[in-house]
Amino acid sequence: MTYTVSKQPAAKTTWLDRPWIVPLLLVVVAFLAFSVPPYLTLDPAQSRLRPPDHNAVYYPALVAHVLFGTVAMTTACFQIWPAFRARYRRGHRITGRIYVFAGALPAGLLGLYIGWHTAAGPSVRVANLVGSALWLTVTLTGLRLARQRRYGEHRRWMARSFALSMSIVLSRVVDVVATIVLTPQVDTTFRGSEDLMRYSAASIGVWLSPLLLLLLTDWLLERRKPRQAATARSEP
Template structure:
């Protein structure tokens, strides 16, 4: 195998996504490994008994989604090992996105970090996460692989919203609640709103970037003169 083909194989978004995922999970998972609600990074409402179990379930299933997402966006793997792509996709959806999204729906309406703004943001995220997963799965089952690819690009963008939320949180707090940095008394309402805004930005911006990338991809294919994968029709079998 030539050095050029080896470089081309690994010149993909999958590698930095995989590294980012591992770093994120190493930092984020330890407080939940002991199943102690007191160590949770999020406030656990005492009057919602299912909140913490649902939160832990979401974190577990979400971790599976993050880890398998890198395989899903690796073009070389998809082209040369389609069976691995299919099975990792089944794990991504069946043990990651679908149960993780359902768990979010049990948690999001009761989250206290971002107040009502954050509750709505996370509920909308969960609904879109599930909807794009179902749309992508149905397109694949119907062998509309161009549509399947586009839906899954959107879905992976939503999957990584939890990772994007970390820098957005720091930025929103610095802009809207700089008192947290020790410059004065902290207004809990303002801090909650800053957290809520970061929750919206974490998935809305990801989705906009995904849509822009899909648009650019369609445009490049159109310029080359060939039909996009979305519009390619299977060749009918002949007798």
């Protein structure tokens, strides 16, 4: 006597299964609507970052970095959206290629140049260089794993790439908080230098934001492991 096991149809994934996707999209849209327009004017005077003196390449590189970063942030939201990934496999692959080749890689490479030539001091310089190098590394690792069809590992590394692409948003929030906290110390800790205080606040933002998001991402990935293992054991 033989028994057959009928495989249950996979449950459909909807955006309601991941309700955080809508707030995430709203945050990204709001951030880009605030941050990008000044650079579309191509006027260096509108830049939110002070260009270094006697460097004609910095501002065009910064504008390109912002535009490529916009592509990366936009497409990244669709990459981590489970419902989009499950329903539109071809769309997932297309947006993934756009994220890598028209977003993260060029933005990361330009970030190395911008980070090296920043006028915000050595701490911000090192943080930008480390952050850009990490972004390039985890993105290329995720791309390599996808081409090897190691999709589980691919998703983990691209989750880290997503975290680094979004660190700029958290960095701006941390920068504001750090500025508020440090402002009363201008006359003491910073000996009357507001520029030094602002550079210190910026340094806190660019160091702390990617670290926090990477830690949060890996914590969430580790939490998913038991559920994934249980699902694998239950499959016939």
